[in-house]
Amino acid sequence: MSEELNYSKADIMVVTMARLLKDAENAFMGVASNLPFFAIWLAKELYNPNLVWLNIPGRVNPSPSYAPKSTVHAQLSHKGTASVTLAEIFDMSARGELDVAFLSGIQIDFQGYFNLSHISDGTRIMVQFPGGAGSALICANSRRVILWRTRHDKRTFNEKCQVVTASGNVYKVVTSDVVFKKDGPTLQLESIHPHTTFEEVVENTGFPISPAPFTPEPTNEELGLLREFDPENVREIEFLG
Amino acid sequence: MGKVNTLEQAGALVNDRDRLAMGGLLLQRIPGAFTRELARQGKRGLKVMKTAANYDFDLLCLAGCVDEIAAGFVSFEAEFGFAPNFRRSVQEGRVKFDENSCYTVIAALRAAAYGVPFMPIANLGESYLASKFKTVNNPYGNGDGDVLTVPAIYPDWAVLHVQKSDEDGNAIIYGPVFEDLIMARAAKKIILTTEKIVPLTEIQEDIDLAAIPGFKVEAVVEIPNGAFPGACQPNYDYSPESVEEYLTIKDNGALAEYLEKNNP
Numbered sequence: 001m002s003e004e005l006n007y008s009k010a011d012i013m014v015v016t017m018a019r020l021l022k023d024a025e026n027a028f029m030g031v032a033s034n035l036p037f038f039a040i041w042l043a044k045e046l047y048n049p050n051l052v053w054l055n056i057p058g059r060v061n062p063s064p065s066y067a068p069k070s071t072v073h074a075q076l077s078h079k080g081t082a083s084v085t086l087a088e089i090f091d092m093s094a095r096g097e098l099d100v101a102f103l104s105g106i107q108i109d110f111q112g113y114f115n116l117s118h119i120s121d122g123t124r125i126m127v128q129f130p131g132g133a134g135s136a137l138i139c140a141n142s143r144r145v146i147l148w149r150t151r152h153d154k155r156t157f158n159e160k161c162q163v164v165t166a167s168g169n170v171y172k173v174v175t176s177d178v179v180f181k182k183d184g185p186t187l188q189l190e191s192i193h194p195h196t197t198f199e200e201v202v203e204n205t206g207f208p209i210s211p212a213p214f215t216p217e218p219t220n221e222e223l224g225l226l227r228e229f230d231p232e233n234v235r236e237i238e239f240l241g
Numbered sequence: 242m243g244k245v246n247t248l249e250q251a252g253a254l255v256n257d258r259d260r261l262a263m264g265g266l267l268l269q270r271i272p273g274a275f276t277r278e279l280a281r282q283g284k285r286g287l288k289v290m291k292t293a294a295n296y297d298f299d300l301l302c303l304a305g306c307v308d309e310i311a312a313g314f315v316s317f318e319a320e321f322g323f324a325p326n327f328r329r330s331v332q333e334g335r336v337k338f339d340e341n342s343c344y345t346v347i348a349a350l351r352a353a354a355y356g357v358p359f360m361p362i363a364n365l366g367e368s369y370l371a372s373k374f375k376t377v378n379n380p381y382g383n384g385d386g387d388v389l390t391v392p393a394i395y396p397d398w399a400v401l402h403v404q405k406s407d408e409d410g411n412a413i414i415y416g417p418v419f420e421d422l423i424m425a426r427a428a429k430k431i432i433l434t435t436e437k438i439v440p441l442t443e444i445q446e447d448i449d450l451a452a453i454p455g456f457k458v459e460a461v462v463e464i465p466n467g468a469f470p471g472a473c474q475p476n477y478d479y480s481p482e483s484v485e486e487y488l489t490i491k492d493n494g495a496l497a498e499y500l501e502k503n504n505p
Contacts, residue, residue, distance in 0.1 A: 031267060031293050032318040056266065057417040069320040072267050074474040077417055085418060086292065090344040094363030117340055117369065128331040128338065130316030130323060132370070133293055137344040140366025168366040237319045
C-alpha cells in the first residue's frame with residue numbers, strides 16, 4: 001500500500017481482537033500480554049460492557065487508570081469488582097467456564113499448535129524459551145482461544161512445531177500482518193492487514209495459504225479511545241526490542 | 242533465638258539442596274532481598290518453584306545457587322525481554338528446567354497442602370507437558386477414560402514477602418496473593434520477610450486478612466523495600482531502572498558488587 005495509514009500494526013491487532021470479543025462472556029489474559037490488555041479494555045469500553053475481564057492479579061473487571069507496561073501490574077487489580085485468584089481461574093478453565101483466552105506462541109504451526117518451551121537438537125536444549133505459563137491447560141479447556149503474535153515470519157509460522165507446548169481450542173490467530181481462523185484441523189487465512197499483500201504474506205508463512213480480503217481498518221472512534229487512554233503508546237511495547 | 246532475625250540469620254536456615262517455593266509473581270511482591278541473601282551466602286543445589294518468575298530465579302541462576310527450577314514461565318515481560326541468566330544456565334546444562342504448566346505447579350502444591358500423594362487435574366491437551374505426568378483410571382467413572390495426576394511437592398520452605406507481620410509471623414498480605422497462601426500451606430516451614438513488624442493487636446484488627454499463621458513461621462525479618470527491585474503494592478512499584486541495572490551484570494565481580502550495593 002502506497003497510501004499512508006493513520007494507525008500502527010499494534011492498533012489494527014488491538015481493534016481486531018477487541019471486535020472478536022463482542023459476544024464473549026469472559027476473557028482471560030496472562031503474563032506479558034500487552035495487546036490483549038488493550039483489546040479487552042477497548043471491547044469493554046465500546047462493544048461489550050458486560051464482558052468479564054479475568055487476569056493474573058486476580059481482580060475481576062479492573063478499571064486501570066493508565067496502561068501499565070507489565071500485565072501483572074497493580075493497575076490490573078485497580079478498582080476490581082471481586083477477587084478470583086489465578087488458581088481459581090485455572091479451575092474455571094478446567095470446568096469449561098473460560099470463554100475466551102488470549103495466548104501466544106513463539107512458533108505456531110499450520111494446525112495452531114504452538115511452542116513456548118524450547119528448541120532442542122534431540123538430546124539437549126539449544127534455545128530455551130520462557131515456558132508456556134498456563135497455556136497447556138487453558139488452550140485445551142477454554143471455549144475459544146485467540147493467539148496473537150507481533151511477528152509474522154517463517155520462523156514463527158511453520159509446518160510443524162518440534163515441541164508442542166499447548167494445543168486445543170484455537171479460534172483465531174491475529175498476527176502483525178493477518179488474521180487466521182482455525183477451520184477444521186488447520187489454520188486458514190481469513191484476512192490480510194492493509195499494510196501488506198497476499199504475496200508478502202505467502203513469502204512469510206511456512207505453510208500453504210489461500211487469498212483472503214483485507215482486514216477491516218480501525219475506526220476513528222476506536223483509535224481515538226486508544227490514543228486517549230494510552231498517550232505514551234505502551235501498546236507498541238511488544239514491537240520494540 | 243526468637244523468630245525475629247536478621248536477614249543473615251534467616252538465610253542461614255536454608256540448607257544447600259533445600260526446595261523453596263518463592264512467593265509473589267514476576268516482579269510483584271517477590272522476596273527480592275532474601276533472594277540476594279541466598280546469593281551472598283553462596284547456597285548451592287537449591288530447587289525452586291513458583292508459577293511465573295523472573296528476577297529472583299534469574300539471579301539464583303546467575304549466582305549458581307540453583308540446580309532445578311519448576312515453573313510455568315521464567316522471563317521478564319516485553320519491557321525487559323527474556324531472563325538471560327536463566328536461559329544461559331538451562332542451555333549450558335547447569336540448571337534443569339522442569340517446565341510445568343502454571344496449573345500443574347499449583348496442583349503439586351495443592352496436593353502437598355491437602356496431605357494427599359497427588360492431585361487429579363483437567364487434561365492438558367496435546368502437549369509435551371502432559372507426558373510428564375501419569376494417569377489413573379477414574380475409580381468412579383463409567384469407563385470414560387483416565388485422569389491426569391500431578392504428584393505432591395512438599396517445599397522445605399515457603400519464602401514469602403508480606404506487607405505486615407507480628408513478631409511471631411502472623412502476617413497479612415494486601416492486594417493479590419498470587420500462590421503465596423497455597424505455598425504457605427504446602428511448605429514444611431515458612432520464612433517471612435515483611436515491610437513492617439507490627440504489634441499483634443494491629444494484626445487482630447484485620448484478622449480476616451491474617452492468612453499466614455505464625456505457627457508455621459520459623460523466621461521473620463523486617464525489611465522495608467524487601468521486594469526490591471520488585472513491587473509491593475500499595476507501598477511501592479517495581480523499579481525499571483534497577484531491573485535494567487541488574488540485567489547489565491555480566492560476571493562474578495559485577496555480581497558481588499551488585500549484592501554488596503543492594504544489601505538488603
